[in-house]
Amino acid sequence: MNRGILSVAIFLAASVLTASCAGGHFFIVATSGTPQTTPVHTAFGAPLVVTVTNGAGKGVKGVKVTFTAPPQSGPSATFSGGSSTATATTDSNGVATSPVVTANGNPGGPYTVLATIRLSREPALFVLNNSGGTAAGISCVSGTPQTAQVNTAFANPLEVQVVDSGGFATNDPGVVVTFTPPAQTGPSVTFAGGVNTATTNAAGLATSVAITANGNAGGPYNVSASATVAGALQTCNFSLTNTSIPVTTENFVFYASGMEAINNTTGPNFYAVSGVVTIETAGPNPGQVMGGEQDYNDAFGITSPEPSGDSITGGQLTVSSTTGQGTLTLVTNNANVGGASGSPAGTEIFAVQFVNASHALISQFDASATSSGSMDLQTSTSAPGGSFAFTLAGVDSSYNPIVFGGVFTVGGGTFSAGTFDVDDFGTVSIGNSFPAGVVVGASDALGRGSVTNSSLATTINYYVVGPEAIRIIDVDTTDSALGSAFGQGAGAFSNSSLGTFVFEDLANPWYGVYDAAGILTTNSGAGTFQGVADLNEDGTISSDVAISSAGTSYSIAANGYGSLTIPGGVLGDVSVLGVYMTDPSLNLNDPNNTTSGTGGALIADLDTLLFGTGVIVPQTSTSISASATNLAFGAQGINASNIEEYDFVAQGSITALALNASGLVSDPFDIITGSPLENGTTFTGTATADGANPGRYTMSPLVFTPPASGATNLSVVIYQAGGGQLFVLDEDDFTLFLGPVEKQAATVTPLAVVRAKTQANANLKQ
C-alpha cells in the first residue's frame, strides 16, 4: 500500500476515535434545506445540508451521511439518478451537502427526508412538500398503441391524463375528454353504447368505455382525444390498428338428386349433383365461397365436362346462427346449370339447413331444379381404402330408374372383392361380382376422383367426405345416378348385426311413387323379423302395417352383404330389400357424428315395381323428449298425381310433442303455389305416440302452410331411431314425402364470426 495513503487513513481513524472518546457522541443536524416546497417533478430550490459534530461541538471531517426519502408510492423526492437515497461526506467543517433533490410525481406533504450517520442514532430531518402541477395539457397515457382483430374489442380502454407543462400528471378532476375516431368507412373503432366522452377523476385521469375495432382492417390510425385545459383545446392521439381475422376455410362435400326443371324439352329430367366447396368459415368475409368443383348430370344433355367437372368460382353461404337455416350460392363455370329465378346462368342456389356445424340438409332452391341431399364437412381428401357398403340410384341409359347396392373392398387403386345387386326398371339381378380391373383413380386436392370399369357405369366420380364416407355420382352422358359409400369398419358381420332398427325406403327420385318406413326386430337365430311399417305407394296408404315373422327372412354375410324379405302383399309392393352393413361407429345421415345415431346399414329396394334406396338405423330410443328440443328436418316429396317433385328443409322446436317449425320449400313445378321458392313455410302439429309400437308416432294434421297459399292438413307418421334421429313419412293420397328429422346441436353454423357475433350479442343482453 502506498505509504502516504496509509498514513492518511490512520490519521482519520485516529481522529474519529479520539473524537469519540473525547466527546462520547457525534451529532448530526440539518443545517439548511428544510422546510422546502416545490411542484411535483421539479427540483427543490436548495440542497439538503447537514453538519456533523463531536461531543465537543467540533465539526468532524470524513463522516458519510446518508439521505433517505420516503417510499415513492406517495409524495416523496428523488436524488440524482432517480434514487430514493443519496450519500455525501462531511468536509473539514463537518458539513455534508446532498445532491439535487427533486419532488416526485405525487403531490402532497409534508414528508420527511432523513439524514443519518452510523455513529449517531438521531437523524437529521428535512421537511419537504410537493405541490401539485398546473394543468397545461393532456396526454394519451394508456391504450396506445393497440391492435385488435376487426369486430373484436381492444384489450384496453383509452386513458387520458391531464398534465402540467412538463407533461406530468396533475390532479384535475372534471375535465371532459372527447374521443374522435376516424370515419367508419375505413378502419376505426366504435365505443360501447356510442359513448365517446369521459371525465377525469380526482387524479386527472379520464378512461373511455370499451372500444371495439370495426369491420375494416387497417392502420395504424389515430383516435384523437381532446379536452379544454388551461382555457385552450388540448389534443393527443391514440394509435390503433385493426387486423384482419385470420382466414380459415373448410371444405364441405355436397350431394343431391331430384328432378330438373330446366332443359325441359321432353319433361322434367332426373338430375344429380355432387361436389366439394371451399368456404371461408372465419375471416373478413365469412361464408364466402373460395372455390370448389362439382359434377352435374341429368343424362339428357347437361353433363359436366369430364374429367374436369365444373369449377366453382365463387358464391356465398348465408346462414342464421340461431336456426342454421340459409342458402348456399355456387357460381360455376358451367352455363348450363342453374340460372333460373333471376340467377345468372351457371349459378346454383341451395337451401341449407344445418343440423350442426359440420352437417346440413340441402335442397336445390333456385327454380332450375329441386332435390334433396346433404352437405358435410370434409375431413379427408385421401382416395378411399378399405371395405365399403354403397347404394346408388338414378336413371339407366334408357332413362328408366335404376338402383344399385352392394359391398366392395378397395385398395391399391382397385377393387379386391365385392358383390352388388341391381334393380334396373324391374329387372333385378342379385349377387353380382364386380369385374376384374376396376380402376379407382387417385383423388385430387379436393378429394375428388373417379372409378372406372366397375360395370355400374362407365365412370363414377367420388368425393371424399372422410375416411369412411364418400359420395358417388355417375357422370356418364347417357345415365346418371347418385349415392354414398360408407366404410364397414372392422367388418365381420352376421345376422346378429341387426337387432331392432328403423328403416327408411326412399323412392328413386325418377320414379318416386312410394316411400316406406318402419321398425323391425330381428330374430337372428331363425333369420326372421317382425315389426310395424307404413307405406305410401302411389297415394295408396298402408298405415300401421303389422309385419309378423311368418314368411319373413333375412341374412347378413360376414362381409356385410345381405337381404331382407317381407312376404309379398304384406307391405304393398315393398318386399325385397338388399342390406349392406356399415361401420357401427358411423352415423349414416351425419357421417361426422361418431357419438350418436351410429351403426346400421344401407338398403336398396330390389322389387320389380319399386326402385329406391335408404338406410337402416338401430333403434336406441323410443321417446321424444318432452322438453323443448330443436330439430332440423327435410324431405323429398312428389305430387302423386303427376309425379313432380318438391323438396323442403326446415327447422323448429318440438315441446311436449308439439312441433313448431318453418323452412324453405323448393317447388319449381308449381305444385303448391304460384311461387317456385317458398321461404317461410310453416309446419305445425302435435304428434301422438303409438302405444302399441314404441318409437312410432303419428301427426295428423301436420299443418303445412306456405306463405303464398293456404294451409294444407297433412297426415304423417314418424319413426324414431334414437334421441336425435327420426324419419317422417307423409301418408296422403295426393302427395308423399319421406325424410330425416335430426336433433340440432347448440352450434348450428360453421361460420365462426357469425357464432362470435351471436355470443357477443348474448353477452350484451346479459
Add this chain to the structure above:
Amino acid sequence: MLKFFSFHCVKLRNADARENHRPVELCASSEHAWAAKFFGRCKMTRLRAAVELLLLSALICIALPTSAQTISAVATHPSPLSYDVSKEITLNGSVTSLLAKPEPGMVMGAHLVIATSSGPVDASLGWFALRGKDGLSVSPGQEVAVTGVKRTINNRQVFLARTVKVDGQLFTIRNEHGLLLSPQARERLSRPAGDKEVQP
C-alpha cells in the same frame, strides 16, 4: 258421390278468377288448398261435374262388373302398381275425354275416358303418357284400342292402359311389368338401334 263432389266444389278466387272476373270452381276441400292444386283446377261447372260423376258411377256399375265383385277382396295392404300382363285385354271405343290430371277419387296420373260397347271405361295413363314430344294425342270422338288390365285400386275400378292405338299409331304407356315409360325413355326407345347406348 254427387253429394261428395258438391261438397268439395268450393268457390275460390284465384288468378284465373281475376282474369275472368268471376269465381272459379276448384275441385278440392276448402281445408286442403294444396290438395286442390295436386288434383288440378276443374274449371268445370257443377253440371259438368255431375255428368262426370255419373260417368264414373257408370264405370263402376257397368263397365267392369267382374272387377267390382272383387272390391271386398281387396288386400289390406294393396299393391297398387302390380300388373299382370297375362290378364291383358284390349278395349275398343271412342274417346270421350282426356284428363291430364285425375279427378278426386281417381288413381293418380292422366286418364283417358272411352266409350265402349259395354259402357264408359276410365283408362289410367299414369304420369308420363301426355308428356314429351311423342306424348299421346287424341281428341274426343277418335276411335282407340286400349290394351291393359283391369284393377281394383282403393276400392275403385280402373283399367291400367299399357298401349293405346290411335289411327294406326301405337303409343306405349307401360312396359310389360306395368311400369310407366317416361318421355325420355320413349325417346331413347325410338332411336335407331345403333344410337342406343349400352349401359349398365
